[in-house]
Amino acid sequence: MQIELMQMHSRLGITFIYVTHDQEEALTMSDTIVIMRDGIIQQIASPKKIYDEPANAFVADFIGESNIYSGVMKRDFFVEVLNREVECVDKGFKRNEPVDIIIRPEDVEILSIDDPKNLFSAVVTSAVFKGDHFQITAETTDDEHSEILAHSNQTNIKTGDLIGLYIKPFDFHIMHKNRIINEIVTEMADENSVYICGTEFPCVSNLQKGTPVNVKIDFDDVIVFDDENDGIIGGTVITSIYKGSYYQCIIRTDEGYDFFVDTEDDWLVDDRVGLSVKPEKILISEIKTTAEAVDG
Numbered sequence: 001m002q003i004e005l006m007q008m009h010s011r012l013g014i015t016f017i018y019v020t021h022d023q024e025e026a027l028t029m030s031d032t033i034v035i036m037r038d039g040i041i042q043q044i045a046s047p048k049k050i051y052d053e054p055a056n057a058f059v060a061d062f063i064g065e066s067n068i069y070s071g072v073m074k075r076d077f078f079v080e081v082l083n084r085e086v087e088c089v090d091k092g093f094k095r096n097e098p099v100d101i102i103i104r105p106e107d108v109e110i111l112s113i114d115d116p117k118n119l120f121s122a123v124v125t126s127a128v129f130k131g132d133h134f135q136i137t138a139e140t141t142d143d144e145h146s147e148i149l150a151h152s153n154q155t156n157i158k159t160g161d162l163i164g165l166y167i168k169p170f171d172f173h174i175m176h177k178n179r180i181i182n183e184i185v186t187e188m189a190d191e192n193s194v195y196i197c198g199t200e201f202p203c204v205s206n207l208q209k210g211t212p213v214n215v216k217i218d219f220d221d222v223i224v225f226d227d228e229n230d231g232i233i234g235g236t237v238i239t240s241i242y243k244g245s246y247y248q249c250i251i252r253t254d255e256g257y258d259f260f261v262d263t264e265d266d267w268l269v270d271d272r273v274g275l276s277v278k279p280e281k282i283l284i285s286e287i288k289t290t291a292e293a294v295d296g
Contacts, residue, residue: 002029023063027051035059038238051104056175057248060102061241067103067148069244070177072096079174082244083142086119088172098180107171108150110136110157111164118164122148127157138163146244179260182217185287194284196277197255199233203282212287219248219262221281224273231274235259237267251275 006029009016020026026033027047035042035050043055054060057068071081076091081101093099111118122138125147129135136150136157148165157163188211189200196215207213228234235251238258249261251273259275267273 005029027063035062053173054102054175056178057100057102057241058239060173061239065105065149067105067108067244068241069101069103069146070248071099071101071174073099073174077169079172081172082120082140082146082148083144084119086167086172087169088174089169090172090174093174093176098177100175100177102173102175103148103167103171104173105135105149105151106133107167108148109166109168110150110152110154111166113162113164115164115166117166119167120148120165122163122165124157124159124161124163126159138165140244144245147242148244182219182222182259184215184217184257185212186215187212188284192279194282196282197233197253197257201232201277201282202279203284204279205284207284207286214285214287216283216285217259217277217281219260220246221277222251222259222261223276223278224249224251224261224263224265224267225276226273228272228274231276233275235273235275237269237271237273240267240269242266 002025018029030047032044033047033050034044037058043050043059050059050063054063060066060068069081071079073079073093074085075095077088078085079088079099079101113121121141123141124136124138126137127134133151133153134157136152138148140146140148184196186195188205188207188209189195190209192203192205193200194203194213194215225231233253235253238250238252240247240249246262246264247266249263249267251259251261253259
């Protein structure tokens with residue numbers, strides 16, 4: 001059917017719009033790809049650019065295999081990833097800006113552990129023959145023990161080997177994060193409770209009921225329960241992306257707010273879960289009116 005459609009396209013010379021969930025099919029058949037999530041366009045580009053230069057972590061995770069990590073853009077041309085500052089080709093970010101880093105498995109070069117080019121050291125956890133390459137999974141030797149996937153033609157790599165890893169500066173793909181903290185504009189429900197998604201959450205505050213506030217919650221401070229009744233509110237898992245040593249999920253509440261959550265658990269898309277936050281982890285700041293700000 002793919003060949004038939006491509007022949008029709010060539011013969012008729014008209015524009016085809018083809019909708020598919022098969023990433024390989026989209027890459028092989030298209031001149032231009034439009035990637036959408038929840039009805040919102042994430043990227044429009046050629047198949048090669050979509051693969052080589054994904055616009056965000058969702059696109060990278062959706063198209064092909066990717067190593068996706070959280071990191072920090074230290075300054076122009078230098079990024080911190082996997083607990084090490086390395087050279088890249090990107091610039092124009094803020095100093096110390098949190099970023100997402102994409103590394104394609106075929107761009108990871110495996111070297112001997114004593115090679116001076118090594119950027120990272122890792123221990124091989126699996127080596128699987130895929131026909132035209134070996135798929136190597138390794139765990140870095142730093143404190144986080146992050147997982148990294150590599151494609152290699154070397155035939156002598158085996159589980160338990162200590163290896164070195166090198167990635168060219170051009171092959172670190174740096175992109176802005178969609179969000180670095182969960183932030184909600186709301187109001188106090190009482191002196192020690194605040195409304196989040198229409199529900200009262202216990203918090204630590206001396207602000208009065210009805211006070212407009214800005215609530216901030218770190219990704220790793222959101223607690224996820226398998227039984228949604230165990231949480232203060234419920235939600236549905238929208239995406240789950242593995243970031244080397246943890247999963248970053250987006251969980252959409254019934255009120256439509258998307259919580260970003262860093263968790264060790266791999267939740268499945270469409271799972272119903274419960275959400276909670278410890279009171280001391282809810283960061284609250286009062287929103288002052290213009291007149292109050294001037295008086296202050």
